Amino acid sequence: MEKAHLTERVKERAVLIGIITQNQTELQTREYLEELKFLVSTAGVETIKSFTQKLEKPHSVTFVGTGKLEEIKRYIDDNAIDVVIFDDDLSPTQLRNIEKVLDRQILDRTTLILDIFAARAQTAHAKVQVELAQYQYLMPRLTRMWTHLQKQKGGVGMRGPGETEIETDRRIIRDKISKLKEDLEKIDRQMATQRKNRGQMIRVALVGYTNVGKSTLMNVLSKSEVLAENKLFATLDTTVRKVVIDNLPFLLSDTVGFIRKLPHGLVESFKSTLDEVREADILIHVVDISHPNFEEQIEIVEETLREIDKLEKPSYLLFNKIDQYQYIPKDEDDLTPKTKLNFSLDDWKKTWMSKNNVHSVFISAKDKTFVDEFKAILYKKVKEIHIKRYPYNNLLY
Numbered sequence: 001m002e003k004a005h006l007t008e009r010v011k012e013r014a015v016l017i018g019i020i021t022q023n024q025t026e027l028q029t030r031e032y033l034e035e036l037k038f039l040v041s042t043a044g045v046e047t048i049k050s051f052t053q054k055l056e057k058p059h060s061v062t063f064v065g066t067g068k069l070e071e072i073k074r075y076i077d078d079n080a081i082d083v084v085i086f087d088d089d090l091s092p093t094q095l096r097n098i099e100k101v102l103d104r105q106i107l108d109r110t111t112l113i114l115d116i117f118a119a120r121a122q123t124a125h126a127k128v129q130v131e132l133a134q135y136q137y138l139m140p141r142l143t144r145m146w147t148h149l150q151k152q153k154g155g156v157g158m159r160g161p162g163e164t165e166i167e168t169d170r171r172i173i174r175d176k177i178s179k180l181k182e183d184l185e186k187i188d189r190q191m192a193t194q195r196k197n198r199g200q201m202i203r204v205a206l207v208g209y210t211n212v213g214k215s216t217l218m219n220v221l222s223k224s225e226v227l228a229e230n231k232l233f234a235t236l237d238t239t240v241r242k243v244v245i246d247n248l249p250f251l252l253s254d255t256v257g258f259i260r261k262l263p264h265g266l267v268e269s270f271k272s273t274l275d276e277v278r279e280a281d282i283l284i285h286v287v288d289i290s291h292p293n294f295e296e297q298i299e300i301v302e303e304t305l306r307e308i309d310k311l312e313k314p315s316y317l318l319f320n321k322i323d324q325y326q327y328i329p330k331d332e333d334d335l336t337p338k339t340k341l342n343f344s345l346d347d348w349k350k351t352w353m354s355k356n357n358v359h360s361v362f363i364s365a366k367d368k369t370f371v372d373e374f375k376a377i378l379y380k381k382v383k384e385i386h387i388k389r390y391p392y393n394n395l396l397y
Contacts, residue, residue, distance in 0.1 A: 012082040014040055015072065016050040017064060019088070021057055029087075031293055035260065036087045036109065038211075043116050048079060062101070063094045069101050076104060085112055088261075092141045110137055110263040125187050132180040133263060135173050192275070200390060201242070202250040202382045205280035207305065209297040210257025212288040213320040215239075217365040218254040221375070238276045245379040248386070253280070258304045260296075267307065274308045281385050282378075283315040289345070289362065290324035314381055316359050318374065319348075323364040 016036050018029045029052055037047045051072055053064040062069045063086060076084065083105040090098065090108040098106050107115070114134050121127040206214040222241035239254045253276045267274070277283065285301060287294050298317070322345060330342045343351075345362060353360045361377060363370040 011044065011046045013048050013080060014045045014083045014085050015048055015076060015081050016040065017072070017084065017086045018050065018052050019058060019064060020052055020054045026052070026054075032087055032260070036085065036112075039109075039112055039116065040085060043112060043119070045083065045085075048081060049075065051075075058088065058094075060091075061093065062097050063088075063090060069098065073102055076102060083107060085109075095141060109261055113259070113263055125191070128180055128183050128187060132177065132184060135177050135180065137263060139170065139173055139177070188275075202282070202385050202389075203253065203276075203280045204243075204250055204282045204284060204378070204382065205253045205255060205277050206284050206286055207255055207277060207301060208257060208286035209288065209291075209301055210259050212257070212286045212291075212297075213365050214254050214257065214286050217284075217286060217318070217320065218252060220365050220368060220371055222252055240276070245375050245382070248379060248383055250382045250386075258301050260300050262304060267304070277305065277308060281313065282381055283313060284318050284378075285315060286318045286320050288321050289319040289348075290321040290326070292340075294319075314385070316361060316377070317353070319360065319362045320365050322362050322369060323367045 016033050018033045018036070020026045020029045024032075030050075033050045033052070037050070040047050051064075051068070053068045055065065059065045064072070072084065075081070081104065084098070084102055084107070086106070086108045088108065089110050090106070095106060095108075114130065114137060117126075117130040118134065121130045206218060208214055218239060218241065222243045238256070241252050241254075243250055243252045255274070255276055283305075285298070285305075287298055291297060325345060327344055328341050329344070330338060349360070349362070359377070361370070361374050363374050365371065
């Protein structure tokens with residue numbers, strides 16, 4: 001027992017840092033730090049404390065200012081903190097200066113997301129995509145941590161006269177990036193061929209913020225066993241399943257979840273994954289109705305979709321997790337204005353959702369509540385597209 005206890009992995013301890021600016025309120029900052037905390041937990045790290053600082057804009061040298069950095073320094077020294085994580089991206093200058101003062105491992109939001117993606121990547125395809133995004137992001141942030149890379153490439157004449165270690169590291173990483181891009185292009189071509197070989201079936205793609213229940217919905221609709229867990233980015237590789245509603249077959253794909261400030265390098269390197277979205281005939285935008293900021297999440301996903309797919313196509317807003325939705329009914333004598341916390345599901349349905357051009361549906365994939373109603377709606381749309389595209393196909397409906 002004692003030996004097992006000694007070998008048990010101790011969780012790293014972290015503090016989180018966010019700033020309150022002209023463009024980001026204190027409430028928003030605290031909400032974003034809660035999301036960052038969830039990311040940190042997904043990475044297997046324990047959050048001990050969060051720090052916030054009010055600034056007009058991030059300090060160009062230390063991000064939070066010298067005084068705040070000293071306060072953080074005292075806390076992490078007194079509480080055995082292993083890693084300090086910032087909710088925004090750090091410039092190379094900020095990173096170097098913060099490391100000097102805090103003398104701890106420093107991560108920013110993008111580095112953390114990339115680390116989670118690296119841990120989640122299962123297939124060769126996902127691993128190449130993540131590794132490429134990591135190198136592209138880290139290239140301008142090279143510090144002493146990269147000097148070991150020179151040992152990976154030897155041979156006479158490989159190091160030029162007067163070349164510094166950091167220049168050697170940059171050259172090695174540039175070579176790695178070129179090789180990864182070549183590998184990714186080959187895989188993308190293979191993936192494109194696979195998509196072409198899927199025949200004439202209509203394609204439906206699930207999109208949405210991370211952890212909204214896309215994989216659970218995939219399991220319900222396709223009667224398959226796709227990994228579905230309460231962690232961010234449980235799905236990296238696109239999963240495609242054949243679904244049959246009544247006698248009408250179509251292809252359903254579950255894509256990687258989006259998130260606020262999704263690293264641009266990931267969007268670029270996950271091109272073939274996102275091609276499932278581009279080539280889909282129907283998009284199902286899954287939303288976690290129980291999340292307090294689901295409206296902001298909708299906008300983030302729609303903004304990302306606009307970046308990767310300029311085409312207009314049939315879309316549905318599928319509000320999932322109605323079993324977890326909670327609200328506070330207003331007392332009849334309470335004359336204060338209603339807030340979002342006082343909205344019932346029926347109230348929401350009468351707001352902008354009813355005026356939106358996109359059809360809105362409310363379900364619980366977990367409890368299968370109203371799933372049959374949604375399947376009927378989806379069947380009708382798939383059938384409509386199929387008849388229009390293949391008028392001479394003798395499918396029995």
